[in-house]
Each structure stands twice: as structure tokens, then as C-alpha cells.
């Protein structure tokens with residue numbers, strides 16, 4: 310099957326080349342740490358400086374009434390979330406239909422390793438029948454002292470593929486973030502939605518960049534404008 314290069318707003322069929330429904334697949338993001346060279350001690354030679362890039366892939370699950378009923382986002386924020394009485398982060402949905410591979414906080418060091426750094430595996434047959442839509446989104450988590458956006462990241466790609474987090478069998482579609490000039494100056498991206506229509510699952514690439522600094526803002530934006 311040829312790989313579909315997604316464009317903003319594109320609707321794609323969740324079908325294999327055989328025509329069968331695609332129900333088990335992964336959404337993965339592959340990205341690199343920022344590597345720069347600075348003058349060495351006393352201006353002699355060059356020193357390689359590696360800056361960690363912590364992207365976070367998350368999703369929220371929405372019912373037919375437009376309410377968020379489940380989610381996947383990093384448990385790293387739980388101290389803050391519990392202080393604010395907000396739902397705590399977790400890496401799988403309650404129905405276990407969507408499972409996150411775990412937080413990657415650095416990105417690839419030494420170039421693209423060809424593997425996705427954060428992956429959500431999806432089994433549509435297991436999704437609770439209360440769920441009507443699933444939104445995927447990506448945020449940059451800046452550590453103290455960091456200040457960069459998608460345009461500074463050497464590469465960042467999203468793809469949808471058949472296989473497991475450890476084995477890519479067939480890439481269905483892919484999406485290149487860094488080369489898209491719309492994403493300059495932005496740190497969050499509403500990626501795509503999966504939704505039910507006529508008892509079938511559909512997939513739309515949204516590709517909407519936002520200036521959100523925290524994933525909670527992105528969730529609010531999805532609930533306000535995309536549900």
C-alpha cells in the first residue's frame with residue numbers, strides 16, 4: 310500500500326488495501342532532540358550542545374453529548390492536576406482500547422532512528438460504545454529555561470501504521486510537522502479525530518496548530534471548537 314501524505318483537513322478511509330476495515334493500528338510520533346554547536350572553551354573548536362525535546366502525544370474521548378469521558382495524557386502532571394482537582398493523567402483508556410507507549414522526554418539523539426518516540430496503539434473493536442469521537446493532539450513540554458517551538462525541532466513526523474509499538478508492518482499515512490510553515494511559533498497541534506459515522510469509524514486529519522503552552526488548554530480548545 311502506498312503511504313498517504315496527509316494534508317490539513319484531509320479525510321481518509323480506515324481501510325487496508327484489501328478493502329478490509331482497519332481496526333488495529335498505531336498513531337506514532339517520531340522526533341529529534343535539538344543539536345547545536347557552540348564555540349568551545351576560549352573560542353577554540355566547537356562544542357555540541359544537545360537540548361532535550363519533550364513532545365507529548367495525548368488523546369481525549371468524547372461521547373455523543375460532547376463530553377470528555379476518557380483520556381490519555383502523561384501522569385507526570387498528576388501532582389499539579391490533583392491540586393487543581395482535575396482528572397489525573399494515565400496511559401491507557403478505561404476500556405484498554407487505546408494504550409500509550411510511555412513518555413519520551415528527549416527525542417532522538419544523534420539523528421532519526423526511524424522509530425516513533427511516543428505511540429498510541431488502538432483497537433477500535435474494544436472502544437466503549439459510549440465513545441463517539443477520539444481527538445489526538447501533541448504538545449511541547451518546555452523545561453525550565455527552554456524556549457522553542459515546532460520550527461526548532463530538527464524533525465517531527467506523525468504516522469498511522471499497522472503493527473505494534475515495536476514493529477511497523479505497514480505505514481498507512483504520515484504527516485510531517487516540522488516542514489509545515491504553519492507551525493512556526495506554535496507549541497501545540499490538534500492532530501486528528503477518529504469518529505463514528507454510520508456504524509463505521511472514520512479518520513480526519515485536522516492539523517490545526519495552536520499557541521497553547523499546556524495540554525489542558527488544548528483540551529479546552531478541542532471541547533470548545535472541535536467537538
Ligand SMILES: [Ca+2]
Pocket residue numbers: 363364365366412413414427
Ligand atoms: Ca513526552
Ligand SMILES: [Ca+2]
Pocket residue numbers: 339340417421422423424425426
Ligand atoms: Ca525516534
